[in-house]
Amino acid sequence: MSDTPDNAVRAFVEGHRATFLDDLAEWLRIPSVSADPGRAEDVRRSAGWLADKLTATGFPTVEVWETAGAPAVFAHWPSGDPGAPTVLVYGHHDVQPAAREDGWHTDPFEPVVTDGRMYARGAADDKGQVFFHTLGVRAHLAATGRTAPAVNLKLLIEGEEESGSPNFPDLVRAHADRLACDTVIVSDTGMWAADTPTVCTGMRGLTDCQIDLYGPDQDIHSGSFGGAVPNPALEAARLAAALHDDDRKVAIPGFYDGVVELTERERELFAELPFDEAGWLRTAHSHAALGEAGHTTLERIWARPTAEVNGIGGGYQGPGGKTIVPAAAQLKLSFRLVAGQDGEAVQKAVRAWVAERLPAGIRHEITFWGATRPCLTPLDHPALQSVVRAMGRAFGQRIRFTREGGSGPAADLQDVLGVPVLFLGISVPSDGWHAPNEKVELDLLMKGVETSAYLWGDLAENWRPAPTA
Amino acid sequence: MSDTPDNAVRAFVEGHRATFLDDLAEWLRIPSVSADPGRAEDVRRSAGWLADKLTATGFPTVEVWETAGAPAVFAHWPSGDPGAPTVLVYGHHDVQPAAREDGWHTDPFEPVVTDGRMYARGAADDKGQVFFHTLGVRAHLAATGRTAPAVNLKLLIEGEEESGSPNFPDLVRAHADRLACDTVIVSDTGMWAADTPTVCTGMRGLTDCQIDLYGPDQDIHSGSFGGAVPNPALEAARLAAALHDDDRKVAIPGFYDGVVELTERERELFAELPFDEAGWLRTAHSHAALGEAGHTTLERIWARPTAEVNGIGGGYQGPGGKTIVPAAAQLKLSFRLVAGQDGEAVQKAVRAWVAERLPAGIRHEITFWGATRPCLTPLDHPALQSVVRAMGRAFGQRIRFTREGGSGPAADLQDVLGVPVLFLGISVPSDGWHAPNEKVELDLLMKGVETSAYLWGDLAENWRPAPTA
Known part of the structure; x- marks a missing residue:
């Protein structure tokens, strides 16, 4: 089914897990809080750290892009295959504010690994999910014997997402030529649950x-x-x-x-998810569900x-x-x-x-x-199908579909670059984004590495986008 | 038509006008601002000043009644006629705050008479309108040769009206026996206009x-x-x-x-008033009229x-x-x-x-x-008709009817004492209640004196209330 023997990927990932987590911990020690003017130098240091790591990973082009605010990091690794798709991975290296007195059990900027989890501000949102791509592309190369990825791989990791991305649209417009691609993969979202891996297909x-x-x-x-x-x-x-x-x-x-109304198939797929309305209401701090007649809660928050x-x-x-x-x-x-x-x-x-x-x-x-703008990728889009297959191999499970009710800067990429946006994330709702004791599940993080390792080969093999004029 | 020769009243009032105004000015110099804790002593001084003046007027019983807040003044002058009605006049001796820097052209507590007006805080609201009763009852006695008024005359002048009358209901309940009467006459309202004298028949x-x-x-x-x-x-x-x-x-x-719906007669009487909606909108600082369908603006604010x-x-x-x-x-x-x-x-x-x-x-x-509670006196009530006749003699004009859209402590008197409330006021909308440069029109003030002088005789002559059980 694929040119990548999955066992080779798993062996490589397993062999490099300890170093990978040590590196991530080092990055998480940099308190890159974009909302805090007193941390501006730390945000800059975080960008530099990531740039160095991407260079070490093998990206031939790595640049720190200045904005009117905090810097972003751009990297590019051409595939050498003239017909290969070009993929732009989006994430961010800045984090939410965090302080011990907010209710953290440990120092938010001194990562602690316990019970298979790494606790630190940014562990899931978003440094962990950006970082799994670095080991992912190395596993992809190691398992396939390639010297460059099967796709033209670009990364854009911004530094102001937690501050509302005020300079992001300008940044994307200014560098639209360098960022040109066939699809954007956003690694800044999550899955339904640890035992229910999902792909998000759109944001409102x-x-x-x-x-x-x-x-x-x-x-x-x-x-x-x-x-x-x-x-x-x-x-x-x-x-x-x-x-x-x-x-x-x-x-x-x-x-x-x-x-665009939900299709019957999409409604069925939503309905298949193990949705626990009482649990969801607790998450919503709400005491009843109420919304548009004729639609379920998931339809209301994702698709209406x-x-x-x-x-x-x-x-x-x-x-x-x-x-x-x-x-x-x-x-x-x-x-x-x-x-x-x-x-x-x-x-x-x-x-x-x-x-x-x-x-x-x-x-x-x-x-x-x-x-x-809203973004939505049709279920039959070939790039989405590649993401689903890559995740399926990593997780050994059927991949289901979600959407995201919120709205994000991904839409700017979609708009300026004119391409569909896909979402690849391994975070789970209990990871505590923006909350005390944020963590990432290490097993899921490694599944992210694996998915990334399978994805580039699958995409190159199954999708030949029409060249743009 | 009356046992009081109007000329005798007019002569007495004219002869005592200067002293009356001097006395009023002296009272207005006491800054009895009930809302200002720093003025508590002034409010107390104001009560004492009024009590002395009522004693000098001839009231055999004058008492300062303490409350949990500022004191009220009670006075009683029995008529000696066992079948005569008992009338309780209500007003207040406290005033709104006032300071030069609010836009006053003169010191608000140093009355200035100019162009037939007296400018001072409280000139119209309510010291002037309380005070006209003192000269009124003297004119009544002088013109009729009586030594006591034709009605049993009681006064209750409270000291916290401008602070929302917090202790007034308790005060009235505590002294309900002493305050017992056949009707309350509230002298704390106004007329339609200087050339359109009116009687208010109710408050919402x-x-x-x-x-x-x-x-x-x-x-x-x-x-x-x-x-x-x-x-x-x-x-x-x-x-x-x-x-x-x-x-x-x-x-x-x-x-x-x-x-209680408006009668056709009441609607006609409202409609006869020279209502200028554009002018009213200016007073309301509003840019359009809007309200219950099927009713005029006056009906909406007075009776709906x-x-x-x-x-x-x-x-x-x-x-x-x-x-x-x-x-x-x-x-x-x-x-x-x-x-x-x-x-x-x-x-x-x-x-x-x-x-x-x-x-x-x-x-x-x-x-x-x-x-x-709302209060409303029917147009055919004999006491109301006496007020209308007394005003008609003073003003030499037909008296029309208004209502008051606001709500006031008069309702407490109505409720506790179980009697109808009438309104006798000579203030006009331009008098500036609660605003800088409050004033009273001296000619209207003297019409108030005259009305008071005619009223007691007319009431005693035309109304014999059934004795209460």
Whole structure:
């Protein structure tokens, strides 16, 4: 089935496991917290450390790319095969803040291995998942006897993901030529569970806004004037309440235009996952499920567009009562988008809907913060099938499919580079991303190494993308 | 028509005008700001000053009544006529805060008379309107040759009205026997306009509450969970939006139970008032009128019950966006009540309505701050007709009718004493209550004196209330 004898990969990975984990621990000791200006030098040191390691791995081209903020690392290892696909691996080398007093049992920047896990900030998000590709490509070469990977392999490891990737779109646009590829593989996500390996096939998009409503020029007495003039707090509430119909479908005309509906096959695949709603509610800190009628919870969070009230405010919010008609109110809304939806079209639909619903005497302003596109790779895409096969060999199990409800910078790569985005991650929900005592399961991490080792050969063998004009 | 020759009253009032205004100015120099703990001694001094003046006026009984806060002044002058009505005049001797830097052109506690107006904090609200009764009763006696008023005259002048009358209900309950009367005359309101003298026939009641809604136990990620769990900010908005139907009628079942509807005659009387909606909107600082369908603006603010959103808050309200499903949200609602509505029944209706509308997964708490009853005196009440006749003689004009949309402590008197409340005030909207440069129109103030002088005789002559058991 493949030119890579799996046993050779396993032997190589096993033989290099100790050194690999030592190296990862060394990287994790660098507190590359991008949100902390006092750690800027550490983020820079982390980029340098990774660049050196990629050079040692064999990448002939390794560069540290400066941005207006923290630096990214780019690496390129051409395959030598002119028809081979070009793959860009995305990840990040910065980490979330962490301090002992947040509830860590050990120093977050002094990795500790215990019970088959490595505890450290960044162990799973995302240094561990970036790093498995370094041993993966070496295992691929060792097992196949190649001197260069079967695909043209590029890496882009950014340094500001945990700070919202403020400079990432500019970075990608500036280097679009160097980053040109046939697909992006994002290694910054997770799997369903340790015993249920999965591939994520898409992320939702996002556009969010603030709507400011203005009524009277100042707060006025509700006894003297209430009930006879428009109230912006009430109108904000009426807008928010009108976002959904009785079936909790979004009621903004045009909102669903172009939405790629789930196929029956996709719904079946979602339904096959061992979903424990009670457990999920605990993770959500919520006491009931509620959403669009006719859809399961997984469909709602992965594959359906939403309108959410992130914040609402207006009038008096202090202790006790105050009998006023307030002068102003504010709504913060976010809309998750799915494949087929256009962020700008949604913004336009929202603007028209708001303008039409407000009564005379209420002035309004809408500010959209931007739009992140959704991404979705069809189940029959050859590159996705290669990822599934490579994971299947590593895990010795059937690989199932998930999606991600959130939105990420992967969409910028998809947009600027014009290629599909795939997701290859081995982290599990218990890994504690952004939380105290983040860890990575070492067995899963090594499965990541193996998957990476199988993937490049499978891709080159089974996918010959049409050359771009 | 009356036993009081109007010319004799006018002559007496004119003859004592200068001294009366000097005395009022002396009282206004006492900065009796009840909201300012540093002015507590001044409020006490104000009570003492008034007590001395009432004694000098001739009241045989004058007492300073202590409360848990600032003192009130009580006075009683029996008529000697066993069948005469007993009237309790209500007003207050405390004032709103005032400082030059708020925009006053002169020292707020150094009265200045110019262009027929006296400028000072409390000139209209409420010292001027309390004080006109002192000269009024003297003019009544002088013109009729009586040694005691034609009615049993009681005064209760409280000292905490501008601080929300926190101790007033207790005070009234504690002294209910001494305060027993056939009607209360509140001199703490105003007229439509200087050239349109009016009598207010009622105030709306009020009950207000806070509704706290709780969803997830903490703010959660709207990408991971949004669209699949209940959102308390959205549910707060849905509650607020459901307060009214499409006609902006309150949609809470049972809310209108018992409402005394306006009669055709009352609607005609309202419609006769020279109402300038554009001018009213300027006063309301509002840009359009909006309210219950089928009612005019005056009907809406004076005679219709309302549901108002005083405040709403939940989730993220800082700059920019934050993609969360918030853990909690809050609504502050106030309900204005009209005659026939029962505050406790409305509270019960609101509680039932809220409980029924919230989805599983949203926990809620409702706190009502209390309830103030509405008060309304029928147009054909004999005491009201006496007020109208007395004002008509003073102003030489037809007296029209208004109501007051706000709610006040007068309702406590109505409730505890079980008698109708009438309103006799000569202030006009431009007098600047609670605002800088408060003033009273001296000609109107003297009309107040005259009205008071005519009223006691008219009441005694035309109204013989049934003795209470």
